[in-house]
Structures are given as structure tokens and as C-alpha cells.
Amino acid sequence: MNINQIKDDCRKNLNKYAVEAFLKIPTLKLPLILDAGCGTGVPALALIEHTDGVIYAVDNDAECISWFRNKTSENKLNDKIIIIKDSILKPSLFDFKFDIILAEGLLNATGFQKGIQALLNNSKNGGFLIIHDELRDDPFKKRYFRDNHLSLIHEIKLDENIWLNEYFLCLENKLKMYENNIAKKELSSIENQKNNAENLKSIYYILRNHY
Numbered sequence: 565m566n567i568n569q570i571k572d573d574c575r576k577n578l579n580k581y582a583v584e585a586f587l588k589i590p591t592l593k594l595p596l597i598l599d600a601g602c603g604t605g606v607p608a609l610a611l612i613e614h615t616d617g618v619i620y621a622v623d624n625d626a627e628c629i630s631w632f633r634n635k636t637s638e639n640k641l642n643d644k645i646i647i648i649k650d651s652i653l654k655p656s657l658f659d660f661k662f663d664i665i666l667a668e669g670l671l672n673a674t675g676f677q678k679g680i681q682a683l684l685n686n687s688k689n690g691g692f693l694i695i696h697d698e699l700r701d702d703p704f705k706k707r708y709f710r711d712n713h714l715s716l717i718h719e720i721k722l723d724e725n726i727w728l729n730e731y732f733l734c735l736e737n738k739l740k741m742y743e744n745n746i747a748k749k750e751l752s753s754i755e756n757q758k759n760n761a762e763n764l765k766s767i768y769y770i771l772r773n774h775y
């Protein structure tokens with residue numbers, strides 16, 4: 565059983581929402597794109613098909629990065645997706661700024677305000693951001709965007725049924741075929757998520773940086 569492969573296969577079911585969010589941004593010629601908290605790169609591998617730009621994908625988890633690197637090599641995408649194992653919170657990580665920044669699930673780990681400031685630090689004036697975050701505290705977040713010169717171009721909400729039917733059910737069906745401890749642990753964590761399904765609601769904010 566390869567748990568990374570199983571999670572990737574189910575995570576791909578949600579790619580259509582990332583692509584929908586990406587296509588809300590005007591088409592840019594050869595954009596520099598940052599995927600902050602790229603994980604195993606499922607969204608980056610989907611978005612690279614919709615741009616002639618280059619994606620810099622950053623994550624501080626060594627295992628995710630190693631798995632992602634194998635996939636980009638296999639797909640001969642090494643010159644289109646540059647993978648970096650580091651923290652996005654490091655102020656001097658890049659000496660240039662990005663046209664588009666994607667952050668799916670990052671802000672949960674970094675904290676909302678700290679994460680946004682790190683993203684802004686890497687964003688061009690006039691650049692775009694796609695932030696996928698839990699729906700909780702939506703009014704506060706929208707106020708914070710306004711106060712930080714970020715205008716909301718569009719939003720896409722994913723309700724709990726999307727997460728349950730398109731992601732967790734897929735995982736459950738694949739994991740049930742195994743009897744080992746990893747599968748049992750993952751299945752028990754899914755059960756917890758299902759019992760708190762209200763918390764699964766999430767939102768893509770598509771923003772423009774006017775600073």
C-alpha cells in the first residue's frame with residue numbers, strides 16, 4: 565500500500581476547483597507562479613497544463629517534496645516546476661516576486677495573518693493570489709484582505725458534501741482494501757472528519773494585490 569499514491573489519487577478529484585479558480589485570473593504570458601505549501605504537488609501538476617509559465621513549488625515537509633520530485637521527473641516537468649524544500653515564512657527565500665501565488669491549505673498550518681504576510685512578501689504589485697482555506701471566519705478574512713490592499717475578484721465555496729463525496733469517500737473505499745495499521749489510522753481520522761463535517765467547508769479566494 566502506498567499512502568501517498570492513494571491520497572494523490574483522491575486529491576485529484578478536487579483539481580477541477582483549483583483549475584476553475586485559476587481560470588478566473590486573466591491569462592498572463594509566461595507568468596512566474598508560486599505554489600506555497602505545495603504538498604505532494606497534485607494542484608501544481610494540474611495547473612501547469614493551463615499555463616506557459618513556471619511554477620516554483622515550496623514545502624517544508626521532506627517526504628512530500630521527495631514524492632513530488634519523483635513525479636515531476638517522471639513527467640519530464642523539471643524545467644516547468646521548480647521544487648524547493650523550505651519554509652515559505654523565510655523572508656529571503658526569493659529575490660524576485662511572483663505574478664500568481666497559489667496557497668491551498670497552507671494558512672491552516674501557518675496561521676492566517678502570518679501566512680498572508682508571507683504570501684504578500686512574495687507577490688508582485690498587481691499580482692494575483694488564489695487562497696484555498698477553511699470557510700471559518702470568512703468576514704474577518706475578507707476585512708483583512710481589504711485592509712491589506714487585496715481585492716476579491718471571485719470566490720468558490722466547497723461545501724462539506726464535496727469534501728465527503730469527492731475526497732473522503734474515495735479515500736475510504738481505497739483504504740478499506742487494506743488491513744494494516746496505517747490504513748486503520750487513516751480510516752479512524754476520516755471517521756472523525758465525517759463526524760465534524762461542518763468544519764470541512766472551504767473556500768477559494770481569488771484576489772488581486774494592489775499594493
Ligand SMILES: C[S@@+](CC[C@H](N)C(=O)[O-])C[C@H]1O[C@@H](n2cnc3c(N)ncnc32)[C@H](O)[C@@H]1O
Pocket residue numbers: 575600601602603604605606607622623624625628650651652653667668669670673674
Ligand atoms: C493541507 S497541506 C496542502 C498541500 C497542497 N497544497 C494540496 O492542496 O494538496 C498544507 C501543506 O503546507 C505545508 N506547510 C506548512 N507550513 C509550511 C511552511 N511554513 N512553509 C512551507 N510549507 C508549509 C505542509 O507541509 C503541507 O504540505
